[in-house]
Amino acid sequence: MKHPVDIHVGKRIRHRRWMLGMTQQQLAEQVGIKFQQIQKYETGMNRVSASRLWEISEALDVQIAHFFEGMKEVADGTDDQDVLSDKEAMELIRSYYAMPENQRRRLFDLARVLSGSTG
Template identity: 65%
Template sequence: MAEEGKMGMAHKVDVYVGQRIRQRRWLTGMTQQRLAELVGIKFQQIQKYETGANRVSASRLWDIADALGVTVAFFFDGLKSEAPEKTGKAEENIPVDVMGDKEAMDLIRSYYSIPEDQRRRLFELARVLSDVA
């Protein structure tokens, strides 16, 4: 398969993977420069990956996942196929792109800044409150 030309449209999967790289990097507080250093490339390449302008090879995605402390599958989590899904659950309150929602991202970042023992208690409280609602 040929790489997309400069004038071509980026594939939706490349854009999605790039968004997930950016989100994980942001959540960990890592700069593009630091990620690039860990992976052994220039930060401009990270910028291109994050915008979907450049496709990430499998081996490079492996290195990025390692640097960000996630599995390769993390970058594809939540990606929807073109086929319509049939689910029995109605989750109207959840945004279609939770990871693209700024409020959700701020909440996640804040959550992981809480000490682990308190975080577990907060998690259990949130679970109880969501069951009541």
């Protein structure tokens, strides 16, 4: 049975890899394993060892803590929706961060106005 922590860590690996526009094959090559192993990590099928998680964090240019962000909400059952599992939302986020800072700010302001959010 998959452990919720393994599933969460796997999702965080997949999301970060996707945000960087990196394939499973590319990540696997950087870490020195086969892409099938990355698939198993990303689904939570296999647990990621501490040393492998270190290597993955280096390849994805994040701190190890990144993979555990939001875990408390998952454990508490208060993680109502996983917006990062929505492919359209992920494409929007990736496109947003690909924009120059001044354009991102203007788009963000426009989105707030259109949504009625005063945030």
